[in-house]
Amino acid sequence: MKLLPAQLLVILITVNTFPSWSQVGQQGIKICVISDVHYFDTSLLINDGTAFQNYLTYDRKLLKESYAITESLIDSLIAEQPDIVLVSGDITKDGELICHQKMAAYFEALEMNGAQVFVSPGNHDINNPHAVAYDGDVTYPVPSVNAAEFVSTYEDFGFNEAILRDTASLSYVAEPIPGLQILSMDVCRYDSNYINNYPQTDGGFKPQVLEWVKDRVIDATSSGKIILGLQHHNMIEHFTNQKLVFSEYVIDDWDNISTILADLGLKVVFTGHFHAQDAVSKTTLAGNTIFDFETGSAVTFPCPYRIVTIHPDLTMDVTGKRVTEIDYDTGSMTFQQYAKNELVNGLPSTIIYLLTNPPFNLSQSTAEFVEPAFSETILAHYEGNEGSPSSNTQFVMFSLYLSGYGYIADGMQSIWNDKSPDDWNMSTSLQPALVPQQLNITILLQGPFSDSEMTTHLNPEFLPLAQPYIDLPWNYSGLSSVQQIPSPDVVDWVLVETHDAPDAASVSVNSLVGRRVGWLHNNGNITALNGSSNLQFYHEIKQALFVVVRHRNHLAVLSSSPLVLSGGIYTYDYTTDADKAFGGIAAQAEVIPGKWALIAGDADADGVISQMDKTDFWSVFSGKSGYLKEDFNLDSQVDNLDKNDCWRINLGENSQLPAGK
Ligand SMILES: [Ca+2]
Numbered sequence: 078m079k080l081l082p083a084q085l086l087v088i089l090i091t092v093n094t095f096p097s098w099s100q101v102g103q104q105g106i107k108i109c110v111i112s113d114v115h116y117f118d119t120s121l122l123i124n125d126g127t128a129f130q131n132y133l134t135y136d137r138k139l140l141k142e143s144y145a146i147t148e149s150l151i152d153s154l155i156a157e158q159p160d161i162v163l164v165s166g167d168i169t170k171d172g173e174l175i176c177h178q179k180m181a182a183y184f185e186a187l188e189m190n191g192a193q194v195f196v197s198p199g200n201h202d203i204n205n206p207h208a209v210a211y212d213g214d215v216t217y218p219v220p221s222v223n224a225a226e227f228v229s230t231y232e233d234f235g236f237n238e239a240i241l242r243d244t245a246s247l248s249y250v251a252e253p254i255p256g257l258q259i260l261s262m263d264v265c266r267y268d269s270n271y272i273n274n275y276p277q278t279d280g281g282f283k284p285q286v287l288e289w290v291k292d293r294v295i296d297a298t299s300s301g302k303i304i305l306g307l308q309h310h311n312m313i314e315h316f317t318n319q320k321l322v323f324s325e326y327v328i329d330d331w332d333n334i335s336t337i338l339a340d341l342g343l344k345v346v347f348t349g350h351f352h353a354q355d356a357v358s359k360t361t362l363a364g365n366t367i368f369d370f371e372t373g374s375a376v377t378f379p380c381p382y383r384i385v386t387i388h389p390d391l392t393m394d395v396t397g398k399r400v401t402e403i404d405y406d407t408g409s410m411t412f413q414q415y416a417k418n419e420l421v422n423g424l425p426s427t428i429i430y431l432l433t434n435p436p437f438n439l440s441q442s443t444a445e446f447v448e449p450a451f452s453e454t455i456l457a458h459y460e461g462n463e464g465s466p467s468s469n470t471q472f473v474m475f476s477l478y479l480s481g482y483g484y485i486a487d488g489m490q491s492i493w494n495d496k497s498p499d500d501w502n503m504s505t506s507l508q509p510a511l512v513p514q515q516l517n518i519t520i521l522l523q524g525p526f527s528d529s530e531m532t533t534h535l536n537p538e539f540l541p542l543a544q545p546y547i548d549l550p551w552n553y554s555g556l557s558s559v560q561q562i563p564s565p566d567v568v569d570w571v572l573v574e575t576h577d578a579p580d581a582a583s584v585s586v587n588s589l590v591g592r593r594v595g596w597l598h599n600n601g602n603i604t605a606l607n608g609s610s611n612l613q614f615y616h617e618i619k620q621a622l623f624v625v626v627r628h629r630n631h632l633a634v635l636s637s638s639p640l641v642l643s644g645g646i647y648t649y650d651y652t653t654d655a656d657k658a659f660g661g662i663a664a665q666a667e668v669i670p671g672k673w674a675l676i677a678g679d680a681d682a683d684g685v686i687s688q689m690d691k692t693d694f695w696s697v698f699s700g701k702s703g704y705l706k707e708d709f710n711l712d713s714q715v716d717n718l719d720k721n722d723c724w725r726i727n728l729g730e731n732s733q734l735p736a737g738k
Pocket residue numbers: 354355356458461462463495496500
């Protein structure tokens with residue numbers, strides 16, 4: 078299961094030759110998932126007393142046992158020998174610095190044993206005003222972490238490994254194994270916690286974070302890579318009307334967002350938050366299925382963790398295990414009996430509180446009548462594979478129907494109607510359903526064009542092995558780097574976008590379905606990274622295929638007409654006529670009679686060749702050499718040739734893309 082150096086080498090050598098998902102398929106990959114560990118360090122319980130006992134009255138977590146449970150859990154994970162460990166938030170009880178530091182040490186131990194750990198924050202983990210120590214009948218505030226401190230504490234468990242991090246949240250994407258990406262999505266809302274003096278429990282995507290996440294899914298899936306989502310809150314409802322009744326546990330606008338992400342190719346999200354071991358799926362109208370695997374809490378019965386195996390044929394098995402033994406006095410009971418007993422004893426007060434408050438607003442007596450049935454339902458849901466309600470619970474539900482509280486009975490029944498798949502043991506395929514589309518694209522760049530082809534002055538000395546479109550404004554995350562430049566004919570990296578739109582004028586960020594980096598050769602042909610194959614895209618086109626080609630310091634072009642499949646290949650040559658690019662003669666420059674090229678001089682890649690490209694960029698770097706965006710003719714030197722022959726003659730030109738850039 079582990080990557081031996083020799084196997085890793087095979088992966089690295091073959092990465093340029095085969096579709097990337099086949100690298101995943103060369104061996105099994107084992108992933109463990111833990112959630113809602115809510116680690117509570119023993120040092121925070123200075124003296125047990127009324128303060129701590131009052132807290133426990135309305136809490137379902139095994140906090141006194143937390144240290145012993147975590148020790149056992151980490152030992153079990155080490156014994157599993159996973160390649161990857163995913164942590165879907167609520168790592169600590171209430172964001173205490175000491176608890177985060179202790180958990181980081183546990184994660185370090187996992188990594189010392191060969192796993193790569195990836196964390197996502199939960200609603201308790203950041204800016205938490207409830208971070209306290211308990212001493213008899215009083216509490217003391219203790220240091221807690223803000224977002225920046227969360228990142229620095231867990232920098233080795235996702236943030237430093239990331240290909241790309243979001244600037245508007247703690248979301249990131251990493252590729253721990255070639256062809257397998259982890260997308261950690263920060264859907265928590267901790268910015269106002271100190272103003273409210275309460276950690277906000279609900280979750281959802283800020284609009285710009287959702288756009289960032291969509292692009293990560295596009296970049297991975299259009300490259301044929303597997304991308305696994307990780308977030309704290311549920312991505313889809315785990316029972317009918319969960320969002321209505323337990324609104325804080327499912328992301329806002331979940332139905333719409335899960336449809337968008339599923340249709341872009343996201344198949345799997347690992348979540349937590351509700352403390353239930355539950356698996357559900359949803360299939361969109363377009364026929365795409367997304368799974369939400371919620372992992373129960375390590376400190377709430379049944380104290381589970383998940384084990385995910387991705388086999389060489391890309392079948393994914395999702396199973397689970399329970400923490401079974403801890404170094405703690407559980408009396409005459411096994412730990413599982415003890416944990417269940419604690420939950421059974423703890424649920425009634427919590428459930429009565431829930432039922433007597435909005436949205437239920439039951440009277441105390443009605444709540445007390447309903448509570449045993451409701452508690453049994455929640456207990457069954459936490460444990461997973463709910464089975465059938467007891468006769469007493471059936472009687473309570475029947476009574477609720479007769480007495481005008483049918484909606485509560487419906488809610489309970491929806492939990493018992495456990496949605497597929499099985500919560501503890503299921504299998505699905507991660508294989509891309511589509512055969513890739515082959516794209517054979519030809520462009521020229523005005524800057525390096527000379528006589529009849531482009532120069533290759535940057536190759537090999539200055540051409541980077543890491544693709545240059547990782548940063549703004551492109552933020553491309555489908556690939557980080559290659560091992561070698563495949564050919565002396567290579568001019569530079571380019572970024573190719575596929576769009577699904579009715580016509581060229583409708584192309585926008587919303588029509589984007591695929592992106593890949595490729596090599597531009599001196600004859601204008603764009604190839605895959607092996608230097609000879611066509612670029613491949615794994616998206617089905619429903620309307621028509623339009624292609625945008627971007628270069629880091631030339632104006633982007635869009636095909637004026639849809640690409641047509643011929644001999645299994647979509648071929649498009651932008652160079653043969655002004656009308657091949659949307660916008661016609663304004664979109665490209667005629668470099669020799671009848672040959673058209675992308676317009677040079679856009680140092681800041683904002684779609685406009687302006688004074689800023691000179692004063693803020695060219696002037697600053699003039700005289701320097703290297704792989705520089707101010708080097709418009711790509712000869713490795715920033716000098717007057719770039720200013721006079723490229724920038725000046727194009728000053729005032731704009732990208733002719735419908736959206737302006
Ligand atoms: Ca279930």
